[in-house]
Amino acid sequence: xxxxxxxxxxxxxxxxxxxxxxxxxxxxxxxxxxxxxxxxxxxxxxxxxxxxxxxxxxxxxxxxxxxxxxxxxxxxxxxxxxxxxxxxxxxxxxxxxxxxxxxxxxxxxxxxxxxxxxxxxxxxxxxxxxxxxxxxxxxxxxxxxxxxxxxxxxxxxxxxxxxxxxxxxxxxxxxxxxxxxxxxxxxxxxxxxxxxxxxxxxxxxxxxxxxxxxxxxxxxxxxxxxxxxxxxxxxxxxxxxxxxxxx
Amino acid sequence: xxxxxxxxxxxxxxxxxxxxxxxxxxxxxxxxxxxxxxxxxxxxxxxxxxxxxxxxxxxxxxxxxxxxxxxxxxxxxxxxxxxxxxxxxxxxxxxxxxxxxxxxxxxxxxxxxxxxxxxxxxxxxxxxxxxxxxxxxxxxxxxxxxxxxxxxxxxxxxxxxxxxxxxxxxxxxxxxxxxxxxxxxxxxxxxxxxxxxxxx
Numbered sequence: 437x438x439x440x441x442x443x444x445x446x447x448x449x450x451x452x453x454x455x456x457x458x459x460x461x462x463x464x465x466x467x468x469x470x471x472x473x474x475x476x477x478x479x480x481x482x483x484x485x486x487x488x489x490x491x492x493x494x495x496x497x498x499x500x501x502x503x504x505x506x507x508x509x510x511x512x513x514x515x516x517x518x519x520x521x522x523x524x525x526x527x528x529x530x531x532x533x534x535x536x537x538x539x540x541x542x543x544x545x546x547x548x549x550x551x552x553x554x555x556x557x558x559x560x561x562x563x564x565x566x567x568x569x570x571x572x573x574x575x576x577x578x579x580x581x582x583x584x585x586x587x588x589x590x591x592x593x594x595x596x597x598x599x600x601x602x603x604x605x606x607x608x609x610x611x612x613x614x615x616x617x618x619x620x621x622x623x624x625x626x627x628x629x630x631x632x633x634x635x636x637x638x639x640x641x642x643x644x645x646x647x648x649x650x651x652x653x654x655x656x657x658x659x660x661x662x663x664x665x666x667x668x669x670x671x672x673x674x675x676x677x678x679x680x681x682x683x
Numbered sequence: 684x685x686x687x688x689x690x691x692x693x694x695x696x697x698x699x700x701x702x703x704x705x706x707x708x709x710x711x712x713x714x715x716x717x718x719x720x721x722x723x724x725x726x727x728x729x730x731x732x733x734x735x736x737x738x739x740x741x742x743x744x745x746x747x748x749x750x751x752x753x754x755x756x757x758x759x760x761x762x763x764x765x766x767x768x769x770x771x772x773x774x775x776x777x778x779x780x781x782x783x784x785x786x787x788x789x790x791x792x793x794x795x796x797x798x799x800x801x802x803x804x805x806x807x808x809x810x811x812x813x814x815x816x817x818x819x820x821x822x823x824x825x826x827x828x829x830x831x832x833x834x835x836x837x838x839x840x841x842x843x844x845x846x847x848x849x850x851x852x853x854x855x856x857x858x859x860x861x862x863x864x865x866x867x868x869x870x871x872x873x874x875x876x877x878x879x880x881x882x883x
Contacts, residue, residue, distance in 0.1 A: 445882025446867075450686060487685040492693045495707050497764060519694040519709075533686040540880065542866035543719050652716040656828055659721035669721045669798055676717055 446537045448485060453532045454507065459595045463561060464525040465501060465511045468534065473508055476500050478572035479545035479565045479647065479675075482510065482538025486520060496520045499564040499649075499675075500539060503571035508536075511595065513561040544647065544675045548578035552645040552671070553638045556584040557628065557658045559650025563595050565675060566649055570607060583608045585636045587628050587654065589615040610636045628654065633661040640666030649675040699769060703759070705874035708767040714829065715766055719862070722827050723797035723848050730832055732816060736854035737787030745832070749818070751776045756815060758838035760845070761874040773836055774819030778809045778852070781816065789854035793861060794835050797848040802861035803870065804837060804844055806854070813839055816849060841872035841879070 451468040458464050476482075478500075485495045502509040514525040528534070546554065546569040554573070556566040563586055573582055584603075588594045590613055600609050612624035612632065624632060638644035646667055648658045655676045662672050698710035733742040743751070756773045793803050808814065817836040818825055825831035830847030837844045843863050864870050869878040877883055 446880045448685075485685065486688045486691045488692045489687050490692070493685070493707075494691075494693075494709075495765060522694075523688065523691045527688075527690040532689070534688070535685055540867060543862075652828070656716070656722060663721045669723065672721050674718065674720055677715070 446483075446540065448535050448537045451508070451534050451536050453528055453530050453534060455530055456528060459511060459597075460593055462514045462525070462593075463511060463595050464514075465509055466524065466528065467502075467507050467509045468536070470508045470536065474539070476504055476508070476539035477542070477545040477547065478503055478568040480539035480541045481565070482508070482536050482540060484510070484520065484524070485535040485537075486523060487535070494520050497540070500568055501564045503568055503575050505575065506571070511561065511564045511567075544649070544673050546572065546645070546647060548573065548576045548580060550580075550645055552580075552643040554580055554582035555638050555644040555646040555662075555667075556582065556586075557633075557637070557646065557648045557650075557662070558584065558586045559628070559654030559658070560588060560593070561595060562648075562650030562654070562675070562677075564649075566647055567596055567599070569647065570603065573607070574603075579606060581606045581608075583610070583636065583638060585610050585612070585628065585632070587612045587614060587650070589613065591616075591618050591621070628658050628661070630661045630664055633658065634665055637662065637665060640668075644671065646672045647675075648672060650677075652676045698767075703769070704767050705761055706877055707879075708761055708765055708874065711766040711768055713766075714768060714771075715762070715764070716828050717762065717764060717843075718798075718828075718847060719800065720798050724827055725797050725832070725848070725850075727832060731850065732781070732833065733851040734781060734785045734854065735851055736789060737785040739786065741781075741785050743781075748776065748816070748833075751780055753818075754815065756817070756836065756838075758836070760838050760842050763841040763843055763868065763872070763874075763879050767874075771838075772821050773815065773817045775815030775817030775833075775836055777812060778814045778816065779812060781852075782810060785854070787854050789856060791855045791858045793853040793855055793859055794846040794849050795851045795853060796846045797850055800846060800848070800862050802835075802844050802846045803859055803864055804840070805858070805871070808840065809835075809837060809852075813837065839873075841869075841874050843868065844872050 451470040454467040498510040501511040815836040835846040
């Protein structure tokens with residue numbers, strides 16, 4: 437578990453919103469112009485700080501949605517009882533300023549040099565850091581074969597829908613819809629369980645490297661399922677977000 | 684000078700009495716889970732807790748460990764991802780009780796967990812009644828996703844220092860970064876000083 441040391445001090449800096457794009461009714465991608473950005477790796481996150489007129493401040497962490505070398509982007513899901521996410525998904529406009537610092541984290545990252553086929557398992561907005569990995573794979577010209585298993589409630593909840601449908605060339609995308617499937621749906625139905633994992637994921641024999649991101653219960657089930665398929669625990673990297681209004 | 688975010692305002696009522704919650708934290712009623720890998724499941728008959736790096740290594744089986752005097756602890760906990768949870772109720776064995784059985788002159792400790800996780804702590808932060816190996820939460824056995832069968836409980840530091848699935852304490856003369864500390868998180872992690880990342 438040796439890591440790449442990241443020892444520099446993380447200072448707050450002011451970024452400017454370049455574009456905002458709605459991904460779904462509740463999810464928005466915000467592309468930022470960050471003059472002092474030191475660069476990031478696929479899978480890392482950053483901290484955002486908002487200041488209200490009365491001086492009240494709130495900070496939250498968000499996964500970086502863009503590949504290394506692309507402009508910094510975050511994709512934010514609105515939580516109705518949240519404080520920061522409604523602002524980011526409804527109020528924020530191009531030209532607005534925002535404080536941030538990062539990148540943060542060095543374990544849940546993927547590099548083309550990492551060995552083994554790539555197995556990505558996402559639940560809901562857990563797709564965000566995995567999307568950065570897929571884009572990084574594409575942009576770096578990596579030939580590492582990749583599979584993505586992505587669970588959403590309904591088709592309109594699928595984030596990056598058109599982008600994910602365009603992947604070819606060594607990337608296999610499987611979507612499952614847990615709550616409702618539209619007529620003619622050719623993807624999977626139901627939650628990610630042992631059976632679905634065994635049908636969709638790389639067999640353990642090819643030594644895959646897995647990244648699982650989503651809500652806690654999703655990650656618990658998916659990570660345990662991969663271990664059940666024979667994935668060594670150290671080859672299953674997880675990132676979870678709790679069921680709180682925090683993010 | 685921080686730019687003011689037009690239209691951004693406090694939506695949450697103040698979470699607790701002033702001074703109860705460290706800066707940058709919000710109070711949650713849930714118990715979120717954060718960990719870097721799958722949840723390890725070690726059967727109790729295979730579980731031991733060890734202290735190494737002192738004079739003679741010392742190890743306890745689950746039965747021996749549970750036969751040690753336990754304490755009830757009520758504490759506020761603070762996660763670096765910004766949630767705090769108030770008045771959490773734990774049951775555990777004080778690290779003082781464990782270290783009483785070991786000869787040592789160490790200044791630091793590195794906790795080791797199932798799954799390879801590690802975290803570093805100054806010894807003075809895990810002694811003096813400030814740290815436990817906890818096996819109970821809210822009157823029940825500690826659940827695996829929250830670190831069961833036993834986790835470190837060091838409530839005065841950010842909660843990543845309270846290593847889940849803890850299996851040993853390695854006593855050291857010099858401070859050594861653990862898992863998250865290697866990835867840029869703060870070596871000490873005082874929530875009241877917002878020591879989230881290296882350099883904070």
